[in-house]
Amino acid sequence: MRHPLYDEKTKLELFQNLLSQLSQNRHLSRRFIPVPERLEGFGLLEFDSEKCWACAACKVQCPEEALKISETEKKRTIALDYWKCVACGECVDSCPKEAVEVKRIFDLEAFLKREVLKCVEAEVKSCVRCGKTIAPVPQHMEVKRNVSELAVPQTYLSDISDYCEECRRQLSALTLLKTRRKL
Amino acid sequence: MLATASYRSVLKKVFFVDLDRCIGCKSCQAACSREHFGKPLVFVQTMEEHAIPLHCQHCETDPCIKACPKEAIEKTDQGIVLINEIKCIGCSACVTACPFGILQLDEQRKVVVKCDLCKDKVEAGEFPTCVRTCPAEAAKFIPCIGCNICAVACPFAKRFGPLPKW
Numbered sequence: 001m002r003h004p005l006y007d008e009k010t011k012l013e014l015f016q017n018l019l020s021q022l023s024q025n026r027h028l029s030r031r032f033i034p035v036p037e038r039l040e041g042f043g044l045l046e047f048d049s050e051k052c053w054a055c056a057a058c059k060v061q062c063p064e065e066a067l068k069i070s071e072t073e074k075k076r077t078i079a080l081d082y083w084k085c086v087a088c089g090e091c092v093d094s095c096p097k098e099a100v101e102v103k104r105i106f107d108l109e110a111f112l113k114r115e116v117l118k119c120v121e122a123e124v125k126s127c128v129r130c131g132k133t134i135a136p137v138p139q140h141m142e143v144k145r146n147v148s149e150l151a152v153p154q155t156y157l158s159d160i161s162d163y164c165e166e167c168r169r170q171l172s173a174l175t176l177l178k179t180r181r182k183l
Numbered sequence: 184m185l186a187t188a189s190y191r192s193v194l195k196k197v198f199f200v201d202l203d204r205c206i207g208c209k210s211c212q213a214a215c216s217r218e219h220f221g222k223p224l225v226f227v228q229t230m231e232e233h234a235i236p237l238h239c240q241h242c243e244t245d246p247c248i249k250a251c252p253k254e255a256i257e258k259t260d261q262g263i264v265l266i267n268e269i270k271c272i273g274c275s276a277c278v279t280a281c282p283f284g285i286l287q288l289d290e291q292r293k294v295v296v297k298c299d300l301c302k303d304k305v306e307a308g309e310f311p312t313c314v315r316t317c318p319a320e321a322a323k324f325i326p327c328i329g330c331n332i333c334a335v336a337c338p339f340a341k342r343f344g345p346l347p348k349w
Contacts, residue, residue: 056274096253096274096276135279139279146249147246149249150244169237172283173230173235175337176202183332
């Protein structure tokens with residue numbers, strides 16, 4: 001479902017409104033401009049990189065596809081396509097770590113230049129067998145710590161958690177076969 | 184062989200796959216994706232010329248429930264582990280936690296999906312879809328006899344020794 005503000009005409013109208021107010025207030029010389037209370041659809045997302053898991057829940061939930069994930073072998077970057085963002089707050093509601101915030105300021109330069117703002121960068125944990133990405137390191141570590149509070153075997157913490165999903169499936173299939181032969 | 188010890192005491196019937204009968208046709212996978220919004224929740228793995236269907240084991244020590252930051256995963260009285268799709272945010276923490284690698288993120292529906300044992304059908308007294316579809320009658324939904332083999336075969340069980348090497 002798309003946000004009602006996606007409608008370009010509405011957004012343009014709002015933007016004109018904002019600009020006319022700015023010209024009255026002589027804010028144009030600054031990069032960050034405070035957004036008036038009654039104007040919805042404009043804001044700036046702020047990520048707390050210490051709290052953030054880089055789990056991409058915000059990207060999954062974003063109705064405008066404004067948040068982007070780019071992944072290399074070692075790093076995952078979350079970036080914001082500022083032109084597309086309507087500051088609807090879906091990312092704030094969905095964040096498991098409460099690391100996102102919508103500030104009521106407007107970055108005019110980034111908006112006009114259609115900049116892609118880099119938000120968070122985190123290392124990723126790769127599968128020790130096939131090298132596929134399992135999860136970002138902060139998320140992987142916290143999940144492992146939470147799960148280790150349960151009575152789980154050492155094999156889970158030392159081996160299974162270092163494999164990706166596909167390798168875990170193969171491992172359970174192999175375990176099953178080997179146990180079956182013994183019985 | 185694939186039955187789970189967790190709902191032995193509370194559920195009368197358990198999901199069971201007779202590996203000698205499984206022909207690896209992936210009919211269960213196709214039927215499951217038809218039933219669950221186009222995503223198969225059963226994985227047919229081929230290992231050493233054997234076909235092994237894998238699905239959510241509805242574990243006794245639920246790592247996915249512990250990992251979920253939004254408390255969106257619950258265990259029903261029947262021992263079925265279910266994802267609350269309203270609460271789920273798609274952060275994949277449970278995907279990272281699952282020792283069997285069964286959970287997966289459905290990017291279109293923006294939630295994590297997994298086997299719900301066709302809850303509505305089972306409650307109405309029918310069989311799960313994969314069991315009804317299986318042409319070789321390998322997948323069964325039968326009363327548990329409590330033989331405990333599943334607990335021995337489980338790679339996630341407490342008493343299991345070192346993992347097999349590839």
